Structures are given as C-alpha cells and as structure tokens.
Amino acid sequence: MIEEKFASGQSLIHQLDPKIRILTSIVLSVATALCDHLYLAGIYFLISIGLILMAGLNGMDVLKRLKPLFWFLLMIWIILPLSFDGETMVRLYGLKLTAPGVILCCKITIKSITILLIFTALIATMTIASLGNGLHRIHVPDKMVFLLLMSYRYISVIESEYKRLLRAAKFRGFTPKTNLHSYKTYAYLAGMLFVRASVRAERVYQAMLCRGFNQKFHTLDVYPSNRLNSKFLTGISVASLSLVIIEIFWV
C-alpha cells in the first residue's frame, strides 16, 4: 500500500536536487493558489502538465492518484452552481445555475488539479529520505525532519501490526456491522495500535541510544552541484512572478 511509485527514475526532474524541487514546488503552488483568473490558471495548468511530462510519469498512474480529488470536485460541482448568488445562466427544472458559481467551479477544478500535479511531479518523485534531506537543507528544524523520517520508517511496521490484529479478529468470527460491538472492537484495535506504537518507541529509542544516537541523522546521498538546478529554479520563479505581475497589472 505504502509505495513510492514515482520516486525512481532517470528523468530531468529526478536528477534535480531535492532542495531545488521543494523550493520550486512551493513557489509554483503558492502562485497558483493565489491566482484568481481563469485563463491564467490555465497557463499554470499547462506548466504543471509540462512538469509531469518532464518527470516522465505514467499518465494513468497520475490520474489514479487524483481520484480522491475528483470526488471532492464532483461535490463542488453539485453544490456551488446551485447555491451561488449571481445572475442566472441556465434554468433546469426550477433550479437555477448561476454564472459566477460555474466559473468558480472551473477555477477550483483547474487550480486544485494543477497544485496536485506540481506536487506529484516535484515532490512525489523523490524518496522520503531525499525529502528529509531537502527539508533539512532549507532549514526546516532538525526535530521536524527527524519526526518525518522516523514516522515514515514505522508506518509499514504499524500497518502490518494493524493487519495482524484485524486478521486475529476475523479468525475469531468478527464481521464488521453497524453496532456497538463492532465499534468497540475497532476502538480496542486502534487503541492497541497506539499502545504497541508507544511500547515500540521506548525500545527503538533505547536501541538508538545504544548505537550512539546523538540527535542527528546523517545523509549518505550527495547531490553534485548541477547547473540545471539553478536554471530550473530561476526559470520557474521568473515564470510564476511574471504571471503574478500580469494578473496584478493587466487583468
């Protein structure tokens, strides 16, 4: 279930320094989020598609990742055009669809897909270890990076404990239903996950101390300075900045 599907690759994006990728994705996502103009949002969308292509990702896999978003967008498209104030665009069976509502839906759809594509192309294409490394080098506090790496390390362990507990419950004839007994079982199961996590944390920390843990993680990855890095960061920043300026002064 937990897999870093996009993390390995030889594309241009994969060769970039994680730090540069984090910075560019922040710049580009923020610019997109602040954009309030339909056509300009379209340009950001094209840029994000370009990034996905540059990363050489499989289109179907990317679409699959967007699935949770599509449910949300469906809800937005059902509620907003009907509930928004503004001039009526179409009347259907006594319901009126308003123009501002529909335009807002379009904007939200484009912007949300764009921001997720940027994230997929730039951040999901690195391992969590590289992400930690990149965050450390943009001066995110050590403790935060430590939390991220450590928590990632133990997700699969805790998940297999969850599966074991669930299997044990099923062997004993547990079938989930809508009743208090089912909720109690799930509560004890979740509770056991937290208890085991806490007990394990104690052991892990002692094991780390035994191995001379001095509150620092060292990375073995080396990212050679590559002229591509600064060009990429500058290119994306200039593009975002000019779109922001265009929106402020001309639109």
Added chain:
Amino acid sequence: MHISEGVLSGPVLAAGAVIAVAGTSLGLKKIEYDRIVHVAILASAFFVASLIHVNIGPASVHLILNGIVGLLLGVAAFPAILTALLLQSVFFQYGGLTALGVNVVVMAVPAVLSHYLFLPLLGKSSTLNFTAGFLAGLFSILFSSLLLGAALWFTNHNFFETSFAIIMAHIPVMIIEGIITGFCVTFFLKVYPEIIPLRKK
C-alpha cells in the same frame, strides 16, 4: 477531513500557514529528544488508524482520531499531525503544499484543545473516563468541521451552503469518533495507563 487545494483564498491560506508554523514550533519546543521517537511512532499509528474504515449502515467512514492524538500528545499533536498529513499527501495525494497549513490547523487545534479540556477528567471513575473520551472524540470532529467550514466561509461567503453541508455530513462521524475514542480511552486506562500523560497526584 481535509480541504482540497485551489479552493481557499490567499489570506485564509496564509493565516492557516502562520498558525500551523506557530503551533508546530511550540510543539517541537515541548518535545524533548527522549520523547521524539515516541511522538514519531504515534504519528505513524495516527496515519495507520486513518486507514481503518468502520461501517455506518451501507456506507463506511474512515477513523480520524485526532482527539486521541491530542489527548496523548498535547501541543506535540501539531508536529505529529503535520507529519502524518505530509506523508498522506506524498503517498495518497490527499493534498498539496498550499492547503497543508490550513489542514494542520483544522485537525490539530481541536486536538490540542481536547487535551486541555478533557484530560483532567480522566482517571477518576470508569463512567467518567468513557464520557470524557466520548466528548474528546465528538468535540474534536465537531470543532474540526467548524474550522473547515469557517475557512470556506472566510474565503467566500457564498460557500455558506457548502460549509453547512460539510458540517451536517460530519454529524455521524462525530458520534462514531466519540464512541471509538471513549472505548479507546477506557482501553488505555485498563491496559497501559502510562500512555496517557495524567497529572501526578
């Protein structure tokens, strides 16, 4: 429970990011290095617990359990929830970077509040334990959905109906989270009371 990208306005996103950064730095300051592994692995448990689906009638909802994280971790719930949400976006694409701050606030502020509101009630009697747990679970989801609704409403007052629909849709979730958190808390106190940071008498 999370807000998708591309919906909220700049000021709301900025406010969310500022509060999230402030809460997280406060939380990080509170975590000593000998507790940090504990916080990290509880964050993993929080991540995994959110994969548990429980039935309501023909549908199912996944657990959130930010109330439990709040009870167990206090202010440290901020960095723990941030970690879990960031990992969720990397693995499942449940969001990007710009709404991360707001989503952390939506989940973590109620968690931290329930720590201070309901933890003092624990450890007195078993009925009170369940009730306090129930209230912590219910309150966390209620307050989270109110915050989520408020974020939408501040973005555009026309989102009122959407916010209202979201809050209404979370009422069954509140009740289920209340029940589960209540049982969970009684389970902790029976099986491994050390996990709950009770005040020493």
